[in-house]
Amino acid sequence: MRAVCWNGRKxxxxxxxxxxxxxxxxxxxxxxxxxxxxGSDLHLYNGNIPTMQPGDILGHEFIxxxxxVGPEVDNLKPGDRVAVPFPIACGRxxxxxxxxxxxxxxxxxxxxxxxxxxxxxxAGLFGYSHMLGGYAGGQAxxxxxxxxxxxxxxxxxxxxxxxxxxxxxxxxxxxxxxENCRIQPGDVVAVWGCGPVGQFAIRSAFLLGAERVxxxxxxxxxxxxxxxxxxxxxxxxxDVGDVTEALRDLTGGRGPDACIDAVGMEAHGHGLxxxxxxxxxxxxxxxxxxxxxxxAINACxxxxxxxxxxxxxxxxxxxxxxxxxxxxxxxxMGQTHVQKYIRPLLEKVENGEIDPSFxxxxxxxxxxxxxxxxxxxNKEDGxxxxxxxx
Amino acid sequence: xxQGRLKTLTSAADELEESYINVGPIExxxxxxxxxxxxxxxxxxxxxxxLIGGGVLLFRGVIGFCPVYEALKxxxxxxxxxxTISVFRPVNEVYAVWRxxxxxxxxxxxxxxxxxxxxxxxxxxxxxPSPLRLEWDAAITEEHENESLSWASLPDxxxxxAGSVYFRSVPGRNAxxxxxxxxxxxxxxxxxxxxxxxxxxITEDQIREDLRCFKAIVEAGExxxxxxxxxxxxxx
Numbered sequence: 370m371r372a373v374c375w376n377g378r379k380x381x382x383x384x385x386x387x388x389x390x391x392x393x394x395x396x397x398x399x400x401x402x403x404x405x406x407x408g409s410d411l412h413l414y415n416g417n418i419p420t421m422q423p424g425d426i427l428g429h430e431f432i433x434x435x436x437x438v439g440p441e442v443d444n445l446k447p448g449d450r451v452a453v454p455f456p457i458a459c460g461r462x463x464x465x466x467x468x469x470x471x472x473x474x475x476x477x478x479x480x481x482x483x484x485x486x487x488x489x490x491x492a493g494l495f496g497y498s499h500m501l502g503g504y505a506g507g508q509a510x511x512x513x514x515x516x517x518x519x520x521x522x523x524x525x526x527x528x529x530x531x532x533x534x535x536x537x538x539x540x541x542x543x544x545x546x547x548e549n550c551r552i553q554p555g556d557v558v559a560v561w562g563c564g565p566v567g568q569f570a571i572r573s574a575f576l577l578g579a580e581r582v583x584x585x586x587x588x589x590x591x592x593x594x595x596x597x598x599x600x601x602x603x604x605x606x607x608d609v610g611d612v613t614e615a616l617r618d619l620t621g622g623r624g625p626d627a628c629i630d631a632v633g634m635e636a637h638g639h640g641l642x643x644x645x646x647x648x649x650x651x652x653x654x655x656x657x658x659x660x661x662x663x664x665a666i667n668a669c670x671x672x673x674x675x676x677x678x679x680x681x682x683x684x685x686x687x688x689x690x691x692x693x694x695x696x697x698x699x700x701x702m703g704q705t706h707v708q709k710y711i712r713p714l715l716e717k718v719e720n721g722e723i724d725p726s727f728x729x730x731x732x733x734x735x736x737x738x739x740x741x742x743x744x745x746x747n748k749e750d751g752x753x754x755x756x757x758x759x
Numbered sequence: 760x761x762q763g764r765l766k767t768l769t770s771a772a773d774e775l776e777e778s779y780i781n782v783g784p785i786e787x788x789x790x791x792x793x794x795x796x797x798x799x800x801x802x803x804x805x806x807x808x809x810l811i812g813g814g815v816l817l818f819r820g821v822i823g824f825c826p827v828y829e830a831l832k833x834x835x836x837x838x839x840x841x842x843t844i845s846v847f848r849p850v851n852e853v854y855a856v857w858r859x860x861x862x863x864x865x866x867x868x869x870x871x872x873x874x875x876x877x878x879x880x881x882x883x884x885x886x887x888p889s890p891l892r893l894e895w896d897a898a899i900t901e902e903h904e905n906e907s908l909s910w911a912s913l914p915d916x917x918x919x920x921a922g923s924v925y926f927r928s929v930p931g932r933n934a935x936x937x938x939x940x941x942x943x944x945x946x947x948x949x950x951x952x953x954x955x956x957x958x959x960x961i962t963e964d965q966i967r968e969d970l971r972c973f974k975a976i977v978e979a980g981e982x983x984x985x986x987x988x989x990x991x992x993x994x995x
Binding site: 370372374375376382384385386387388389390392393394395423424425426441457459460461462463466474475476477478480481493502503504505509513515516 | 845847932934964967968971974975978979980981982983984985986987988989990991992
């Protein structure tokens with residue numbers, strides 16, 4: 370089969386590899402109908418996530434048709450159309466039983482690697498480094514899906530692939546980020562980063578009852594996409610200079626009730642702070658650049674919530690713990706428990722409450738993945754979300 | 760067949776040689792050089808401790824055997840490992856898995872098989888590359904249902920092994936804490952090649968992984984793996 374393989378920093382190749390087969394009784398094999406490049410795949414592309422190996426198959430957002438199931442999978446049959454959550458979860462451990470699927474105790478065969486860095490290992494993920502399981506990913510014609518009796522959710526044929534593809538990651542991720550804000554009537558939510566996760570965080574904040582949502586970015590087309598949703602206010606960092614001051618002015622001097630960092634580890638800084646972080650990053654003195662996170666903590670109102678769906682992988686400097694402590698902030702973060710959200714969110718798509726296909730800007734064949742990664746990484750051609758068709 | 764026996768003999772000879780040479784080649788040369796210096800200075804000053812020290816160094820350099828290393832090595836070869844893990848299953852279910860010792864090779868990577876002889880006694884085979892072979896009989900020495908279980912190899916086995924597992928139901932949760940202690944000791948007298956190899960495979964990290972596997976099997980019904988999945992062809 371054809372698969373998108375990581376071969377080093379900024380080296381993506383589409384290669385012919387063996388077809389996957391069942392390895393465990395609870396596995397299924399899925400023929401990919403549509404897959405996507407996630408913003409978090411760019412962290413792999415840029416070599417910011419450790420324990421990648423040449424030849425690793427990328428991708429964790431994919432839907433497809435079941436072609437084969439293991440003897441322990443009794444809820445799926447060949448021909449079913451399914452969406453597959455990006456975290457791999459057994460469904461039976463302490464964490465899974467509480468809906469915290471992305472903390473699954475059993476799905477990471479390389480848990481010891483993650484334990485060395487994080488103390489305890491989170492769940493394995495599709496196509497996202499050996500530390501997180503080393504599972505072959507979904508940017509391929511076929512994918513082996515472990516615990517297929519728990520993860521995949523059947524999709525109605527009436528919905529288009531683009532309407533349901535993002536149930537596998539970015540829609541639940543934006544939704545969980547907004548839910549973590551514990552939105553109350555009248556709340557103002559500020560969202561850093563109007564990439565795909567930011568877009569879904571904005572829409573989810575409205576779905577969960579936010580009074581106002583302020584979208585922050587410096588990429589014009591992303592701000593424009595955010596603005597399409599009625600009521601979203603936009604803040605272009607390049608225009609306002611001091612984001613915290615601008616937010617103060619927009620919120621009657623109080624600050625947003627909740628701040629969402631949908632940027633993560635590869636934020637682009639401005640002025641001295643940006644130079645400082647870039648220099649430290651290049652010297653390998655820190656591996657994440659937390660510029661959006663610092664702003665979110667400083668801008669948040671007293672007693673507010675900072676919610677972090679943006680991916681961080683390692684260590685940061687100048688974390689404003691004093692501001693977080695002084696204002697008694699709540700910090701919420703982590704990978705998304707997709708299995709918990711996927712069914713209720715599918716219902717919202719079916720009811721027409723939201724059509725997730727609005728984020729797609731580029732539709733390409735799988736074979737064009739290398740140039741697609743480059744375009745997405747450089748934000749060329751107004752690229753916000755690429756879907757790939759095998 | 761013939762070749763196999765030859766290989767066995769050769770490796771046995773190697774083992775024998777290795778069993779008394781325990782000082783590396785470079786260190787042996789350094790020992791000889793050090794011995795020469797100490798003996799020269801000791802002789803000039805008529806200093807007994809220097810002469811004795813020089814003599815010991817000369818011995819370990821020329822013969823290649825250091826009694827101090829040997830003493831340290833034999834202490835190291837006595838394994839005593841204790842690890843704990845939580846399993847999200849009721850205690851009776853977790854206890855039952857251990858009480859049937861035949862289950863152990865499903866997650867203990869240093870075991871090839873455990874076969875029950877009767878309700879208390881079992882026959883154990885170590886996982887070793889052929890032609891090495893190590894097996895022993897063990898018996899359950901103490902059992903308190905859903906609380907603890909202990910077993911030990913029978914006297915005069917080729918390896919002295921004992922294991923205990925303690926079970927504790929986690930209050931308010933449908934979970935069980937499992938604490939495992941394992942000990943392996945070479946028999947009195949000279950230990951064979953199989954025992955040496957066997958003991959070297961049992962490490963704290965390995966037992967931690969084995970218990971993780973035990974938990975995965977009990978909770979999820981299978982151990983996670985990626986072995987055999989496709990990967991890109993890497994051109995270097």
